[in-house]
Amino acid sequence: xxxxxxxxxxxxxxxxxxxxxxxxxxxxxxxxxxxxxxxxxxxxxxxxxxxxxxxxxxxxxxxxxxxxxxxxxxxxxxxxxxxxxxxxxxxxxxxxxxxxxxxxxxxxxxxxxxxxxxxxxxxxxxxxxxxxxxxxxxxxxxxxxxxxxxxxxxxxxxxxxxxxxxxxxxxxxxxxxxxxxxxx
Numbered sequence: 001x002x003x004x005x006x007x008x009x010x011x012x013x014x015x016x017x018x019x020x021x022x023x024x025x026x027x028x029x030x031x032x033x034x035x036x037x038x039x040x041x042x043x044x045x046x047x048x049x050x051x052x053x054x055x056x057x058x059x060x061x062x063x064x065x066x067x068x069x070x071x072x073x074x075x076x077x078x079x080x081x082x083x084x085x086x087x088x089x090x091x092x093x094x095x096x097x098x099x100x101x102x103x104x105x106x107x108x109x110x111x112x113x114x115x116x117x118x119x120x121x122x123x124x125x126x127x128x129x130x131x132x133x134x135x136x137x138x139x140x141x142x143x144x145x146x147x148x149x150x151x152x153x154x155x156x157x158x159x160x161x162x163x164x165x166x167x168x169x170x171x172x173x174x175x176x177x178x179x180x181x182x183x184x
Contacts, residue, residue, distance in 0.1 A: 087143070093107065096116075
């Protein structure tokens, strides 16, 4: 449902003529005050109209990019809230050991419905695993939980951040960030 824009009119504003600018008499004001070819006014109007279209198109493009960034940030905020909710729920799961960052914990559910964390993996239980396995998580040092399938990705992200931080500390002060070597 797009609307066809109506005719665009451009107003041409010419510079005021002055035969003695700054109180100086010009020898010839022909080049500054001449009434040129009437087509010049048409060309000026076309140029202004084209410039208006470009300005509007540029503004629309930039606003589109901002809109995409807003949607991305909204998605990220939603993801952060979901992860925070999951992390809070996992911290309240029953566990008979003190949870230590950096360790992997296995989530089980008893027949009664109670969920609990264990340090014993389903492999360690073998065929005598007494309860349903719900998942495997690593407790990070920031006290967030990483699902097993995302541990390798998360470890590489942390490694890149650590590398960045150690390289930045070893560098002299400079006005620009240094990302050299982050992916090597």
